[in-house]
Amino acid sequence: MDIAVVGGSLGGLTVACLLADAGHDVVVYERSPSELEERGAGIGFLPATSRYLVEHAGIRLDEVAVSTGHIRYLTRDGTVAHDDEHRYLFSSWNTVYRQMLACFDRSAYRLGHELVEIDLEPLMLGFSNGLVIHPDLAVFADGVGSTARAKLLPDSRPQYSGYVAWRGVVPETELSSATREVLDDAITYYVYANSHILVYPIPGRDGSIAVGERLINIVWYRNYLAGDDLDDLLVDVRGVSREVSVPPGALRPEHIAEARAVAAARLPAPIAEVVLAIEEPFVQVVLDLEVPRMAFGRACLLGDAAFVVRPHAAAGTAKAADDAWMLRDALDRRPDDPAAALAAWAPGQLILGRNLLARTRAIGRRSQFDGTWRPGDPELIFGLLGPGE
Numbered sequence: 001m002d003i004a005v006v007g008g009s010l011g012g013l014t015v016a017c018l019l020a021d022a023g024h025d026v027v028v029y030e031r032s033p034s035e036l037e038e039r040g041a042g043i044g045f046l047p048a049t050s051r052y053l054v055e056h057a058g059i060r061l062d063e064v065a066v067s068t069g070h071i072r073y074l075t076r077d078g079t080v081a082h083d084d085e086h087r088y089l090f091s092s093w094n095t096v097y098r099q100m101l102a103c104f105d106r107s108a109y110r111l112g113h114e115l116v117e118i119d120l121e122p123l124m125l126g127f128s129n130g131l132v133i134h135p136d137l138a139v140f141a142d143g144v145g146s147t148a149r150a151k152l153l154p155d156s157r158p159q160y161s162g163y164v165a166w167r168g169v170v171p172e173t174e175l176s177s178a179t180r181e182v183l184d185d186a187i188t189y190y191v192y193a194n195s196h197i198l199v200y201p202i203p204g205r206d207g208s209i210a211v212g213e214r215l216i217n218i219v220w221y222r223n224y225l226a227g228d229d230l231d232d233l234l235v236d237v238r239g240v241s242r243e244v245s246v247p248p249g250a251l252r253p254e255h256i257a258e259a260r261a262v263a264a265a266r267l268p269a270p271i272a273e274v275v276l277a278i279e280e281p282f283v284q285v286v287l288d289l290e291v292p293r294m295a296f297g298r299a300c301l302l303g304d305a306a307f308v309v310r311p312h313a314a315a316g317t318a319k320a321a322d323d324a325w326m327l328r329d330a331l332d333r334r335p336d337d338p339a340a341a342l343a344a345w346a347p348g349q350l351i352l353g354r355n356l357l358a359r360t361r362a363i364g365r366r367s368q369f370d371g372t373w374r375p376g377d378p379e380l381i382f383g384l385l386g387p388g389e
Contacts, residue, residue: 001136001331001338004029004125006115006148009036010093011303011320012141013100014052018328019139020104021056028104029113029127031142035101041093041167042202042217044314044382048321049096050089057103064099065089066201066209070186073375078182078268082375088187088382092202092215096317115140115147123298137338138299139327141320144244144287146305152296158244158287158308161361163223163368164233165286165311166259168248168278169215172201175277179270183216189375190268194223196367197267199274216274219311221286222259223368233283244287248280256281286310286364290357294349295342302327307353310360312367314382319356322384323349356384 001024005016008030020026030036043049045065053059061067067089073082101109117126118138126132140148149156172180182188187200197220204213224230234242236250263275275281289308294301303320330345331338363380367373373380381387 001025003027003137003139004133004135005139005141006125007140007142007146007303007305008032008109008111009141009143009303010049010096010100010317011143011305011324012139013097013104014321015139015141015302015324015327016108017052017056017100017103018324019331020108022328022332024331027108027110029110029115029125031112031114033112035111036097037094042090042169042200042215042219043093043096043317045089045091045096046315046318046382046384048318048325048384050091051321051325052103053096053099057099059099061089062209064095064203064207064209065091066203066214068186068200072186072188074182074188074190074268074271076190076192076268078270080182083186084376086381088200090187090200090202090217092207092217094205095203095207098207115142118148118151118299120297120299136298137331137342139302140299140305141302143304144289144308146301148299149291149301149305152299152301153291153293156289156291158289160226160230161286161288161310161364161368162226163221163286163364164230165284166220166222166281167218167284168275168281169202169217170274170277170279171204172214172216173212175216175273179273182270183274188271190271191367191373191375192266193371194368196221196373197271197275199271218271218274218278220259220263220275221364221368230285234285243285245284246282248282251281251283288357288361290354291350293346295339295346298338298342300327300342300346306349307357309353309357310364312360312363312380313356313384315356315360315384318384319353322352352385359386 005028075081114128302323330341334341383389
């Protein structure tokens, strides 16, 4: 089939690689005029996310991910309050994107193609540069701000959770030896009233996982009231109001100064040192999104275009990858009827998305509002299908 994938991020690249490997003629249409980059975004490297690189590209996990052996909690004075042996893998968005892009035919990865029009019957996609195509199948993997979702399901909009994630990275060599020792071989948490922060190592900017060349990544969840409180945070240094994130270098100095002051006053010294060392922190609004359907004849929504889940299960990219693998299998079973394949594929992915969304909402309530997050609780283990699964 001629397949159009709209959106060239991790979910779009995963489905494009899988369907191209299955023998289809796949073209990716990405709205950005240049290849994508998300500086400072660490990701939990769950099996669904890494599966394509391992099974199809022959890449070893220890080439693209940092392994940690402990889940560690600190007290306010910086001592260890709780420590469980548990192995996680962490990578960075940039590292995985570069590896996935290298697996796909670059001539079929079309930059500067912004979707502006959709007709379902007959299937037609129109782009801002005037291109009009009539593929056999369209996969919309165009993310949180999905144009396709807005057109197909105008009543399904992201909802604000009540908090944002402050994020950023620092080279591990810029931290004191004492702090590096406290954080060694672990994802490290600090939980306090209506907030929590986690710290973990990820590959360096060049993808290196060697000790001394890695980055230390933080995700700090902080509550902001909807309305003026949140809106002010999202006005960047140029006075532009952002919707879902303020990228590195664009946060206003007064917000950075406030966050650093809170870090110095409220966080354990090792974690505060990391936060204060980050030159260009950025924020991402934590959103929820659920759709009532994912299949529309010979078109479908995939990944964040369908479900936006809170990061607490480290499963957002894994959910998109699972959508892609299950779609490949459904098309393999019904190669002559893509509409029937999508109709068979969608119910299971809807169930997976709803269950994951419910789980991450519950975890978020425990830390940010209810104060019932407990170190060592197995329900807090990362996983796509369930804790540790």
